Amino acid sequence: MTSRQILLGIALMAAMGPAVAQSDVELPYWASINVDEARMRKGPSPDVPVTWEYRRKDLPVKVVARFETWRKIEDPDGTTGWMAARLLSRTRTAIVTGGIQPMREEPSLSSAVAYRAQPGVVGRITDCKDGWCLFDVKGRKGWIQTDHIWGD
The missing domain is CATH 2.30.30.40 (SH3 Domains)
Structure with a gap:
């Protein structure tokens, strides 16, 4: 050969x-x-x-x-x-849908907002549970509801 x-x-x-x-x-x-x-x-x-x-x-x-x-x-x-x-x-990714969506510190509506994501923003997903996914946009991480992303 x-x-x-x-x-x-x-x-x-x-x-x-x-x-x-x-x-x-x-x-x-x-x-x-x-x-x-x-x-x-x-x-x-x-x-x-x-x-x-x-x-x-x-x-x-x-x-x-x-x-x-x-x-x-x-x-x-x-x-x-x-x-x-x-x-x-x-690699699991998702795109934000609808309006501006909060990315929270914990997977809960009562948790503090860490960041806000514009519609169309793409990020990586590392964990999903109970209707929430941990969403990482260039190192900025937060929990986002699965109803507000496509790709989960």
């Missing part, structure tokens, strides 16, 4: 890694876009037209179907289409 074949094999395994990791998860499941630019397509192939281009790393998406190394996703606006699995991560 030549060094070129070995490098090609390593590159192929790296590209397939995310797809294999997502192939055993029950549908639907939450994922996030893990690149700065990602294209949604009409079908599961690079040969079909692009319907949308995303330029927002960590945007939450819901994976609703699989076909080989492609995932059919739904975005926060309800748009559906196909995206290469390598562009997705299992």
